[in-house]
Amino acid sequence: MGALDYIFYFCTVPTTKRKLKSMQTVEIKVKMDCDGCERKVRNAVATMRGVKSVNINRKESKVSVNGYVDANKVLKRVKETGKKRAEFWPYVPQHVVTYPHASGVYDKRAPPNCVRTSQTFPTSSQDTPDQLLNFFNEDNVNSCSIM
16 A cells, blocks of 8 residues: 555645744743643643754743744743733844843843844944945045055
8 A cells, every 4th residue: 555655646646745844942921920820831732743852941931942943933821721822932142132232122130141133233323324325435544454
């Protein structure tokens, strides 16, 4: 019966093509107070198709899911367990962010040495596009010495 299935597979034309999902890690912030909350979230996510592993760190309120999954579907499944305030993991290591102490980046609830991901840059009223273009000008005495 295996040879017949093999031939049938090549003779038929599939009507819909599936888009293959790539292997990825989805990190979600979920507040879990007890073992029951942790077990409920783990069972909900582990039963999804394509999930390879589920790691839960209750101390950091972090759920990491590895597998061939869609991030939005994982978040939706976690929210269906009753955790309405679940969100994608908003923190990155502090040394990655350009301005870790800018307003809106620092969060008291963040894990140690982590800050929120945001692209906030201090704005300077003195830098205009004309001044930025003249930084590497040949007439500028203080320009880059590599040129």
